[in-house]
Each structure stands twice: as C-alpha cells, then as structure tokens.
Amino acid sequence: xxxxxxxxxxxxxxxxLTVTAAQAQTEILWWHAMGDRLNELLDEQAAQFNASxxxxxxxxxxxxxxxxxxxxxxxxxxxxxxxxxxxxxEVGTATMMAAEGAINPVYQLMADSGADFDPGAYLAAVTxxxxxxxxxxxxxxYNSSTPVLWxxxxxxxxxxxxxxxxxxxxAKVGEALDALKAAGVGCPLTTAWQSWIHLENxxxxxxxxxxxxxxxxAGLDTELAFNGPLQVQHIQALGDWARDGKFVxxxxxxxxxxxxxxxxxxxxxxxxxxxxxxxxxxxxxxxVRPLPYWEGVEGAPQNTIIGGASLWVxxxxxxxxxxxxxxxxxxxxxxxxxxxxxxxTGYLPITTAAYELSQEQGFYEANPGADTxxxxxxxxxPTPNSKGIRLGNFDQIRTIIDEELEAVWAGDKEAQAALDxxxxxxxxxxxxxxxxxxx
Amino acid sequence: xxKRVTFRGWLLPVLLLAPQVAVTLVxxxxxxxxxxxxxxxxxxxxxLSAQFVGLGNFEFLLKDPYYRASFVTTAIFSSLVTLISxxxxxxxxxxxxxxIKGSGTYRSLLIWPYAVAPAVAGVLWLFMFNTRVGVIxxxxxxxxxxxxxxxxxxxxxxxxVVASSWGRISYNFLFFLAGLQAIPRSVIExxxxxxxxxxKRFWTIVFPLLSPTTFFLLVVNVVYAFxxxxxxIHTITGGGPQQATTTxxxxxxxxxxxxxxxxxxxxxxxxxxxxxxxxxxxxFRWIERRVHY
Numbered sequence: 001x002x003x004x005x006x007x008x009x010x011x012x013x014x015x016x017l018t019v020t021a022a023q024a025q026t027e028i029l030w031w032h033a034m035g036d037r038l039n040e041l042l043d044e045q046a047a048q049f050n051a052s053x054x055x056x057x058x059x060x061x062x063x064x065x066x067x068x069x070x071x072x073x074x075x076x077x078x079x080x081x082x083x084x085x086x087x088x089x090e091v092g093t094a095t096m097m098a099a100e101g102a103i104n105p106v107y108q109l110m111a112d113s114g115a116d117f118d119p120g121a122y123l124a125a126v127t128x129x130x131x132x133x134x135x136x137x138x139x140x141x142y143n144s145s146t147p148v149l150w151x152x153x154x155x156x157x158x159x160x161x162x163x164x165x166x167x168x169x170x171a172k173v174g175e176a177l178d179a180l181k182a183a184g185v186g187c188p189l190t191t192a193w194q195s196w197i198h199l200e201n202x203x204x205x206x207x208x209x210x211x212x213x214x215x216x217x218a219g220l221d222t223e224l225a226f227n228g229p230l231q232v233q234h235i236q237a238l239g240d241w242a243r244d245g246k247f248v249x250x251x252x253x254x255x256x257x258x259x260x261x262x263x264x265x266x267x268x269x270x271x272x273x274x275x276x277x278x279x280x281x282x283x284x285x286x287x288v289r290p291l292p293y294w295e296g297v298e299g300a301p302q303n304t305i306i307g308g309a310s311l312w313v314x315x316x317x318x319x320x321x322x323x324x325x326x327x328x329x330x331x332x333x334x335x336x337x338x339x340x341x342x343x344x345t346g347y348l349p350i351t352t353a354a355y356e357l358s359q360e361q362g363f364y365e366a367n368p369g370a371d372t373x374x375x376x377x378x379x380x381x382p383t384p385n386s387k388g389i390r391l392g393n394f395d396q397i398r399t400i401i402d403e404e405l406e407a408v409w410a411g412d413k414e415a416q417a418a419l420d421x422x423x424x425x426x427x428x429x430x431x432x433x434x435x436x437x438x439x
Numbered sequence: 440x441x442k443r444v445t446f447r448g449w450l451l452p453v454l455l456l457a458p459q460v461a462v463t464l465v466x467x468x469x470x471x472x473x474x475x476x477x478x479x480x481x482x483x484x485x486x487l488s489a490q491f492v493g494l495g496n497f498e499f500l501l502k503d504p505y506y507r508a509s510f511v512t513t514a515i516f517s518s519l520v521t522l523i524s525x526x527x528x529x530x531x532x533x534x535x536x537x538x539i540k541g542s543g544t545y546r547s548l549l550i551w552p553y554a555v556a557p558a559v560a561g562v563l564w565l566f567m568f569n570t571r572v573g574v575i576x577x578x579x580x581x582x583x584x585x586x587x588x589x590x591x592x593x594x595x596x597x598x599x600v601v602a603s604s605w606g607r608i609s610y611n612f613l614f615f616l617a618g619l620q621a622i623p624r625s626v627i628e629x630x631x632x633x634x635x636x637x638x639k640r641f642w643t644i645v646f647p648l649l650s651p652t653t654f655f656l657l658v659v660n661v662v663y664a665f666x667x668x669x670x671x672i673h674t675i676t677g678g679g680p681q682q683a684t685t686t687x688x689x690x691x692x693x694x695x696x697x698x699x700x701x702x703x704x705x706x707x708x709x710x711x712x713x714x715x716x717x718x719x720x721x722x723f724r725w726i727e728r729r730v731h732y
Contacts, residue, residue, distance in 0.1 A: 067697045074699070078486045095484055095699055102485040250570070251589050252677055259571055396698040399678070406680040410590045425505070432499070432700065435490055436481045 028324045029083035030060045031076075033069040033309065034143070037276070041344055049331045056324035066092070066309065067395070073314065077102055082314045084325050087142060089309045090129060091394045094216065096312050097138060098392065098437040104313040104322065106329065107136040112319065115326035121333070121351050125303055125377040129388030130310045133217055139310040140329050143347045145273035146304045146373045147197040147291050149173075154284040155266040159183035163287065170237065170292045173267065177246040180266050187265040188246045192254035195401040196307050197269050197291070198234060199226050204386035205291060206230050207299040211430075216390035220434040224397070224426045227419035230297060236415035239408040249409040252402045271307060272373035275346030288369035290376045302386045303377050308347065339363075348374060392433025397426040471712065477705035484699040496706035505682060506690070510714075513686040516600060517664035524604040524660055525653075528611030533641070535612075536619040546616065553609035557667065561674035564602035588676070592683030595676045599684050602675060603668045611656050618652030619645065650730040658722055665715050687711050 034042045039062050046058045063069040066089035073086040088096055096103055110117035119127070119137055130139045153163035159180050166172050173189070180188040191197055203210040208230050213222035241247035248265065250256035260268035261281040268274075269291065278286060293301040311332075313325055331337065338354030341347060343363050349355045355374060358364065364371045380386075391397060404422040407413040413421075446452045478496055482489035500506045535545050555563070567575045568588060576586040588594040622645060630640050646653075669692040672678060678685035678693060685693075688711060695704025 070699075071696060074484050092699075099483060099485045099487060101487045249590055252679060255589075262571070264571070393698060393700060396694060396700065399693065399698075403679060403681045406590060410680065412681070428499070428503075429700075432481060432703070435492070436483050436700075436702070 025055060025057045026321055026324050028056050028058045028085065028321065028328060030058055030085040030087075030311075030328070031063045031069055031073055031083040032060055032087040033063060033066045033089070034087070035062065035065075038143070038345060041341065045332065045337060045341070048337070049328055052331065053327065056327060058324075058328055070095075077314060077316075080316070082316060084313060084317055084321060085328070086312050086314055087309050088139070088312050090307055090388075091398065093130065093139075093310070093388075094390045094392045094394060094433070097132075097390065098220070098433075102315055103138070104315045104317075105136065105138045106140050106313060107138070109313050109322055109326055109329075113323040113326040115323070115330055117326075117330070121353060123348070123350060123352060123355070123374075123378060125382055126306055126348055126350050128382050129306050129390075131387075133214070139312045140332065141306070141310045141350045142308070142332070143273070143341075143345065144306040144308040144310075144350065145271040145347050146306050146377050147193070147201050147269055148272045148372055148376065149289040149291055150260060150268040150270055150274065150278060151287040151289060152260065152263060152266050152268075152282075152284055153287050155180070155185055155263070159185055159266070163285070167267075167289050168292060169295045170234070171295060173292050174237070174241075176267070177241060181244065181246050185266050187248040187259055189241065189267040189269075190248045190250050190256035190259055190265045191268065192256050192270040192274070193307070194249075194252065194405050195398045198238065198405075199231060199401060200389055201291065201304045202231060202234055204303065204305045205293055205301050206297045207302040207383055207385050208297075209385050210389055211391060214384040215388065216392075217384070217387060220392065220430075220437055222391065222430060224391075224423040224430070227416070227423045230294065232415045232419055234294065235405065235408055235419060239411070239415055242409045243411055247409075249406070272348070273308070273346040275370065276344075288372050290372055299383075301376075301379070303380050303382055304373075305386060305388050306348065306377070343370075346370070348377065391430060392437065393429040396429050400425045400429075474705045474708050474712070477701060478709045481702040484701065489702075492702070496702045497710070500703065500706055500710070508682060509685050509687055509690055512596075512682065512684065513665070513688075516596065516603075516668075516684070516686050517661060519596075519600045520603050520607070520664040520668065521657065521660045523600060524607035524663075525611050525656055528608045528656075529615050529653075531608070531612050532615035532619055533645075535616055549612050550609045552606045553613075555606055557603070557606065557670040558674050560606050561599075561602050561671040564598060564605070565675050568598055588680075590680050592680055595680055595683050599668075599672050599675050603664065603671045607660060607663060611660070614652055614656055615649070618649045622648045647731050651732055654722075654727060654730045657726070658719060661718060661722070662715060665711065665718075687714070 030046065032039075032042060042060055046060045049058050050056075061083070063072040069086070070088055070092050073082060073088070076082045107117070107119070119135070122137070122141075126141050126144050127137055129144075130141055131137050149167060151163065151167070156163040156165070156176075160183060161176060161179055165176065167176060177188045200210055203226055208228055209215060209225045211222045211224050211226070213219040216222040238247050242249060248256075248259070250259055254270060254274070256265065256268060257270060257274060257277065259265045260270070261278055263282070263284050272288075275288075290301070291304055311329065313322070313329075333351055335351065335353040335357045338349045338351055339357040339361065342349040342354060342358060343361075349358065401422050404413070404418040408415055408418045479491060479493060480489040481492050481496065531549055535542055535549065538545060552560070567573050568586060570576055570587050570589060573586075579586045586594060588598050626644055626648075627640055630644055635643070666688055668686065669689045672684055672686065672689045673692065676684045678689050687707065691704050691707045691711065694700045694707065
C-alpha cells in the first residue's frame with residue numbers, strides 16, 4: 001500500500017513536468033468538489049491518466065463544496081467558459097438532466113467518440129441513479145455511497161449488551177436503545193443526513209415510493225409521496241425516541257459523526273463512506289451493520305440507494321476534446337483505478353470488475369464489514385422505487401424536510417402532520433421546477 | 440447678495456459628479472434593474488430558457504406562509520443585531536474616551552474583531568457554543584443549563600445575533616469614539632463646573648451632540664443586519680432549527696446560490712430592496728428630525 005502511494009506521488013510529480021513541457025496536448029478541464037484527502041486521491045488519478053497516454057492532459061481543479069462547484073460550473077457555462085467535466089452531487093441530477101443544451105450525456109459521448117463502452121459492466125444499483133428510463137447512462141458515477149448502521153461495540157458491552165446482537169430490524173434496534181438508555185448511555189442513537197437516510201433510503205429499502213412517476217425518473221410531473229404509513233411510522237418512532245432521549249439530533253448534515261467518533265453515541269446511521277474517518281479517529285471497537293428495516297413490510301429489505309456525486313460532461317467543446325473526455329471516463333472505470341478508489345475512500349466501486357478485484361485482493365477479509373454497503377445495494381435488482389430519486393429543486397426540498405423533521409424531534413409536531421406539510425410545501429417547488437424546465 | 444459658492448456653467452459640475460454617478464449606475468442601478476427584470480421570469484439555471492411569469496414569482500412568495508413568517512424573523516433578528524452592536528459599542532467608546540493612559544492599546548484591541556470575516560466569526564462562535572465540545576456550552580452545562588441551539592429556536596436566534604453583532608461592535612465603537620472626541624470639551628467642563636454629574640452630562644449634552652453619529656450608525660447597521668448577515672447564518676444554523684433563523688436575505692442566498700431558483704431569488708431581493716428602502720425613508724423622515732447637527 002505504502003509503495004503504491006510513493007509510486008503515485010512520483011507519477012504525479014513527473015506528469016506536472018510533462019504538462020509544462022508539452023503544451024500541444026489537448027487539455028481536459030475537470031472541476032470537482034473533493035477536498036482534503038479525497039483531493040489528493042483525485043489528483044493521483046488524473047496524474048496516472050496523464051502518464052498513461054500522450055494525447056490529452058487532464059487538469060483537475062477543486063472548486064469548493066458541492067453547491068459551490070455546481071454554481072461555478074453553471075456560471076462558467078453562462079459565460080461560455082465551461083470545463084469539460086463537472087462533478088455534480090446527486091441532488092443536482094435533475095437540474096443537470098433538464099439542461100439538455102448544456103450537457104453531453106455519457107452514452108452519447110461514448111458513441112460519438114467511438115470509445116469502447118459497455119453499460120453492462122457497471123453496477124446497476126450505482127449507475128441506475130444516473131440513468132434515464134431508456135437505460136442510457138447520462139453521467140458517470142464518481143463517488144457513491146449508501147447509508148449503513150455504525151455500532152460502538154464497546155458501549156454495547158459496557159451496557160451489558162452483546163455487541164453482536166441482532167440489529168437487522170428497527171424493532172430490535174428499539175430494544176437495544178431501551179437497554180442502552182437504561183444503562184445510562186447519553187446518546188444511544190444519532191444520525192447524519194436525515195432526509196437521505198430516514199426518508200429517501202427508508203422508502204427505497206421498503207420498496208415504497210418517495211415520489212410519484214418512479215421517484216421523478218419518468219417525468220417532471222412528479223409529486224412527493226413520502227407521507228405514507230411506512231414513513232410516518234418510522235418518523236414517529238424516531239420522534240418518540242427523541243422525546244425519551246434515545247435518539248439525539250445533532251444537525252442537518254453529518255455533525256453526528258463527531259459524537260460517534262468521540263465515543264458518545266452507541267449507534268449511528270451514516271454513509272458507508274464515513275469509514276475512512278471513523279477508522280482513523282475512533283478509539284473504540286466499532287462495527288458496521290446493514291441499515292435496519294421494518295419487519296412485515298412486503299419486499300423489505302429491498303435495496304438502498306446511493307448518495308454522492310457523478311461526473312457530467314458539459315456541452316460546447318470540440319469533438320477531439322470529447323475523445324479525450326471519453327478516454328478519461330473509461331480510464332476512471334478500469335478495475336484497478338476503481339478498486340483503489342473504493343478501498344481508499346469507502347466509496348462504492350462502480351463496476352462489477354472492481355468489486356471482484358477487491359475480493360481477489362482480499363480487501364474484505366482484511367476489513368470486515370467493508371462490503372456491507374455493496375451487499376445491501378446489490379442484494380436485489382432495483383425497482384422503480386429503489387433506483388434513485390430525481391427531483392427538481394431537490395436541495396430546497398431537502399431543507400423543507402429538515403425543517404419539518406426538526407419540528408418532530410423538538411416535539412412540536414406529530415410525524416403525520418410534519419410529513420404532510422413537507423409534501424405539500426415540496427410539491428409547490430416541484431411545480432416551479434416543471435415550469436422552469438419548460439414542460 | 441448671493442453668499443453660496445456657485446459654478447458658472449454646467450460642464451464642470453457635471454464632470455465632477457460624473458464618476459460618482461457612473462459608479463452608482465454600474466454598481467447599483469444596473470444590477471438592481473437586472474434583479475427586477477429577472478424577477479419576472481422563471482429561468483433555468485444554465486440560462487438556456489426562461490418562462491415569463493409576470494408577477495408570478497411574487498405571488499408564489501407572498502402566498503407562502505413560511506415566507507411571510509420570515510419577515511417577522513428578520514424584524515426580530517435585525518432589531519436585536521442593531522441594538523446589540525450599538526449599545527455596547529457606545530458604552531465601550533464612553534469608557535475609552537475617558538481613559539488617559541493606554542487608550543491607544545485599548546482602542547486597537549477593541550477594533551480587532553472587525554477584521555474577522557463574518558463566516559469565520561460564525562465558526563468561532565459556533566465552536567464556543569457547540570453542544571458537544573463548546574466551552575460556553577460546557578460551562579452552561581455545569582450551571583445546569585442544557586444548551587442546544589440545534590433544536591431550540593430561541594437559542595439559535597440568540598447565537599446568530601451575537602455572532603453577527605460581535606464584529607460590528609468594533610466598527611460602531613470607532614465611529615462613536617470619533618464622535619465623542621469631536622464634542623467640545625468646554626461644553627462638558629462648563630456643565631461639570633455647574634455640578635452636573637457624569638450621567639447627567641452624558642444624557643443632556645453628550646448623547647444629543649452625538650446624535651448625528653448615532654443616526655448614521657443606525658441606518659448603516661440596519662442595512663448590515665438585513666443584507667450582510669447570511670454568511671454567519673449559513674455557517675451556524677443554515678436557517679434552522681425549523682425556520683427559526685431563516686431571514687429574508689438568507690433565503691435569497693439559499694434559494695439563489697444553493698438551490699438555483701434564480702427567479703424566486705431575484706423576486707426576493709426585489710422585495711428586500713423595497714423593505715429596506717421603506718425603512719430608510721422612515722428613518723430619515725421620523726428619526727432624523729430628532730437629530731441635532
């Protein structure tokens with residue numbers, strides 16, 4: 001592992017030299033939102049690509065967080081200065097899709113540039129989010145993760161519980177929370193990204209719609225549908241736990257991660273990509289479990305959906321440059337690159353070959369639980385309810401959901417009233433988006 | 440006889456005014472006009488198409504009870520920020536004005552917080568009140584107070600108000616101190632000889648003579664509280680919990696720059712412009728009458 005890192009650093013240094021030496025190569029601009037360690041890993045990928053061929057030079061640029069990167073890309077497009085490749089978070093998918101004149105869909109790009117492209121090589125559960133109803137891939141998934149349940153095994157032992165106890169259903173989790181609370185654990189359960197995990201993934205995992213029209217995949221006339229009995233039951237259960245001090249709300253993003261890694265919280269629902277930081281910081285024995293489900297719901301557990309970002313190719317460049325982009329996307333999809341990315345970051349591999357390569361390399365034996373997320377996502381073929389979510393103005397809709405859920409956690413609203421209100425408010429934004437897209 | 444200095448002809452005055460007018464046109468009227476124009480459309484983010492909706496964006500906003508509620512939130516927030524950034528500043532300025540030794544040091548130290556960028560100030564305050572590792576939250580816990588601005592709207596409001604006001608105290612302090620030093624010593628000394636004590640002198644002489652400064656700061660701070668505080672709110676609460684700290688300008692920022700709904704965002708900034716315009720007119724018509732120049 002160490003040796004490859006040095007090798008990559010060397011490759012990166014060498015390629016920096018070649019960039020200055022050979023300006024005749026076609027430049028491919030790649031704007032992204034990967035900070036810190038992820039930024040280094042991304043730069044290494046670009047350096048490897050540049051070293052692997054001599055026709056193109058990829059220039060990656062960090063543009064800030066996801067919103068800032070999307071804004072920068074949009075502003076650049078309006079000014080006619082857009083990059084070739086833009087990393088966009090999953091929430092921006094509908095925005096990108098609707099902008100037909102601004103994007104060059106990946107399937108189209110691959111066909112036009114004559115590159116080898118086999119959509120079947122990709123994991124359907126991952127690429128499905130970025131695929132249209134005709135099965136055509138619009139953007140290339142880059143960093144994808146799915147929510148899992150993280151366990152502080154030491155706190156379980158201290159509370160007199162078996163750390164290997166069954167936590168597959170929310171009912172079992174409820175029993176564990178009772179025992180943890182009784183044993184004086186201050187934070188039995190916390191979560192990150194509440195809308196993503198406890199409504200979007202909850203719905204997919206139980207094969208119930210989050211929104212009509214196949215969660216927005218089949219049309220812009222979609223309406224929110226997450227105020228059904230299952231979602232109400234789940235949010236009410238969490239609300240009751242919050243009232244009893246068994247579920248501790250820490251914020252809208254992943255603030256709870258600090259509480260879990262600091263050893264205060266026994267259970268934590270968070271992205272599988274939380275692995276890198278948890279492994280680095282946690283000074284206790286931790287475990288990872290599949291996301292719990294509610295027993296007795298037909299088809300549950302189905303599969304969970306992804307979060308993260310994908311790479312969109314923007315319109316308005318020369319065909320020759322698009323050949324380079326196609327080469328880059330193919331390079332990023334190779335098993336070696338994908339397996340390394342998956343193993344270093346905790347993000348999911350996007351191809352079956354990368355998953356198999358990681359198995360062959362013995363990664364999952366060395367890191368038990370690292371394949372929980374993949375198994376959870378690929379266990380069943382995705383249904384229209386579990387393919388993904390594609391809604392316009394989704395960022396504002398998530399804010400509305402955050403607001404309404406906070407009302408439940410604070411005890412100001414019942415789950416049904418809060419979710420009804422969120423659906424009604426969100427639908428108005430969906431109508432606005434439909435209007436903006438001109439349909 | 441005409442005593443005022445007047446220009447002969449119009450060329451020179453126009454030339455002298457031109458740069459200022461040009462700056463105002465380019466940096467104020469042009470963008471404001473664009474905002475008004477954009478507020479009549481629902482555009483797609485990439486600028487590929489735009490649907491003309493007339494006043495539809497305004498109708499959509501004003502029909503929304505949550506948007507109307509953010510007017511109240513904004514009023515509370517702005518009043519508190521203005522009050523908390525001005526009163527302590529005046530108090531500190533009065534104290535610093537009386538110092539004989541080391542006043543330079545005190546002044547420099549008191550001006551420092553103004554150099555801290557709003558978003559950074561937000562992060563500083565967030566850390567002090569962080570429910571898990573915050574120093575102040577921890578001390579409050581020792582006193583038996585369970586601080587949780589993540590779910591408690593009142594506490595969240597208090598926190599963003601303090602974080603927004605903190606750096607402004609320095610700014611206001613500077614102006615108050617300059618204002619105090621411009622008051623003729625002889626007037627105050629005469630009152631002192633007549634037996635007026637400090638607070639008597641303050642309320643009857645100093646405060647009225649300071650009123651032009653106070654009025655200027657009032658206008659400037661209200662504008663600050665309305666327009667420049669979204670960075671702090673964004674870093675500390677993101678408008679939550681629920682909608683407890685969603686002010687008008689924060690919503691402009693969130694809908695426009697994060698959510699890409701440019702039509703709604705433009706309409707909101709037009710509404711904000713009108714509100715602040717009305718407020719400024721009120722301030723100049725009613726409060727300025729009580730200012731002694």
